[in-house]
Amino acid sequence: MKEKRSLTCVECPIGCSIEVEVENGVAVSVKGNSCPRGKLYAENEVVCPKRVLTSTVRAKSGEMIPVKTSAPVKKTELMNIMKEIKAVHPELPLKIGDILVKDISDGANLVVSG
Template identity: 35%
Template structure:
């Protein structure tokens, strides 16, 4: 019978400008996976506790990158996920996005990919791009 290890971690909460220094006690199994977040201290609001639990069990981040544009006055369009997606999906998402080419015109907030990797979260445009004006 293996005994789980108890570990104390410290990291900053990034949910607000206060960036509280959290002290988190976790229990890990023999493979190093988090079994339980036992306690969270140092947070000045409830968001710190929620952040610590999420960061240690399923870290989430907004993915930002660029995609190629066809027929636009810019060649690259900055895009981002409309909400955070699991960090574990970022490499797979980048492989999908890498081949994406979008057609101008594009408006900020337009959906470039719906339901990215089955997350129910869209990839959206982060700026406007107009069509190239052709001179006569």
């Protein structure tokens, strides 16, 4: 049976309203997106929603260092990853892109983002 779902795309600030038809757990039609990223977003969103997680870690010397996952991770895992991030205390100096934790979730690394 087909099921209709309405989504708001989060890929960019436009925030397209997308209509997805889902059959047997997968998207069979996507309407309302204005770019290919929107289609991909909708297809993934109805199967397994993922997000890039952004946060901070406290360096050994005390400074807060912005971090993010290098790729989207499962939405349901966000709070678990936060617990893991809290235990990360890297040494300075660091630069943007440095990997702090390899494969923190779903193959994504935790990287320095500021």
